[in-house]
Amino acid sequence: MFERLRKSLLVQLWMRDLAVAVICFVLSTPVAVAGSFVHGTPVTWPIGALAIACVPLLARSRWPFQVLAATLTVSVVQFLLFSLPGPSPVCTAVALYSVAIRTNRRTARRVGACATAVLVVASLICRPGLENLWQHLALIAGLGLAVASSDAVRSRRQLLDSALERAEQAERTREEEARRRVTEERLRIARELHDVVAHHITLINAQAGVAHHLMRTEPDHAYQALERIRDTSRAALDELRATVGLLRYSDDPAAPCEPAPGLADLDALLDSFRHSGLDVTPERTGQPGELPAITDLTAYRVIQEALTNTRKHAGLVSARVHLDYRADALRIAVEDDGPSTPGISSGNTPATTTTDETQGTGTGTGHGMIGMHERAKAAGGTLTAGPRPAGGFRINAELPLRGRRKG
Known part of the structure; x- marks a missing residue:
């Protein structure tokens, strides 16, 4: 198959070169005939010389430099030995174009200057005098036009290749951007689902443990649980319905773009943890104001996930939530009095599984801590976590207040 393809390409090149040679002969024949009449020479001489000059063009695609040398030789011989009237520079110009189009601009100009100098010198030797000046200028113009045409075609090809490369690069970039946005959206939805499910399931599990413990001794309290x-x-x-709605109706401009709990719901959030048996104390310093939406949501989710980890892994301990409103940032600190091992409160190391409502319940995967870091980073802030020297665990977050409006 490859051999057939190679032969087919060679045939196409040969047919194209043959067409170029024939066109050169046809276009140059009227000039040769007119020159023979002006000088009173037989018309067969210039036509025969023209045919000989066109023969090397049959191989111009495969050996452009050799073809240029051959056409130059034929033209010089016609000038110096036979003094044929009005030899046309078309064949040499076509050969020069074939060389120039396959080289860089500097090489093309140098080769063109050398070829022009050779022909002009031969023409001056054969036909000196001002009356033949137009012929010398015609040679210079013809060969210069060949070099200029090759430069224009080369520039056009480079422009098209550059445009094609930019289009391909844009296509690759567009695909990469689409994949990146899909990944970011998937992670965002995963964080929302994790925060919603982990928080509520932890509370339900804790409240179910309380109900189970009090069912026989204090049925009224069990009923409240x-x-x-x-x-x-x-x-x-x-919350799950609102979050799943992001996937189902993401193209609907009237649909909510994101579940938007915020610090305005903080008291209700803390009450839900208190009902599960966690002693939570809020503290606020600074001047609260209206926060950017992403900062408000991130602060709520960080506090929610931190207290969920505390209730899930540290059990019934005391926890404190401190909000420090500053001019350029909101600082959040959530700390507890539970175990000081980082893995226990962060969810990176499993805690001992037990059914007692006063102990940690279940193991952690670390997704909650990862999600808090991702949320803080997406909001332009930072988050750190680690054990407290006096025992327990502490999470610190700092979120910028860009675009904050004073309350």
Whole structure:
């Protein structure tokens, strides 16, 4: 198959070169005939010389430099030995074009200057005098036009190649950007689902443990715990429905772009943890104001995930939430009095599984801590976490207040 393809390409090149040679002969014949009449020489001489000059063009695609040398030789011989009237520079110009189009601009100009000098010198030797000046100028113009045409074609090809490369690069960049946005959206939805599910399921599990513990001894309190399980599960369903709506109706401009709980809902969030048995104390310093939407949501989710980790892994301990409103940033600190091992509160190291409502319940995967870091980074802030020297665990976050409007 490759051999057939190679032969087919060679045939196409040969046919193209043959067509170029024939066209050169046809276009130059009227000039040769007119020159023979002016000088009173037989018309067969210039036509025969023209045919000989066109023969090397049959190989111009395969050996352009050799073809240029051959056409130059034929033209010089016609000038010096036979003094044929009006030899046309078309064949040499075509051969020069074939060389120039396959080389760089500097090489093309140098080769063109040398070829022009050779022909002009031969023409001056053969036909000196001012009356033949137009012939010398015609030679210079013809060969110069060949070099200029090759330069224009080369520049055009380079421009097209550059445009094609930019289009391909843009296509690759567009695909990479699409994949990146899909990944970011997937991670964002995963964070939302993790925060919603982990928080509510942790509370439901804790409240179910309380109900189970008090069912026989204090049925009234157990009934209250069951009511809280009902309310918590309803809230979980509502948030899940809103989050899944991001996927179903992402192209609907009227649909909500994101579930948007914020620090305005912080008291209700802390109450839900208190009902599960976690002692949470809020503290606020500075002058609260209206926060950017992403900062408001990120602050809420960080506090939610930090307290969820505390309740899940540290059990019934005391926790504190400190909000420090500053001029350029909101600082958040969530600390507890539980175990000081980083893995326990961060969810990176499993805690001992137990069914006692006063202990940690279940193991962690670390997704919560990863999600908090990603949220803080997406909001332009930072987040650090680690054990407290006096015991327990502490999470610090600093979120910028770009575009904050004073309350």
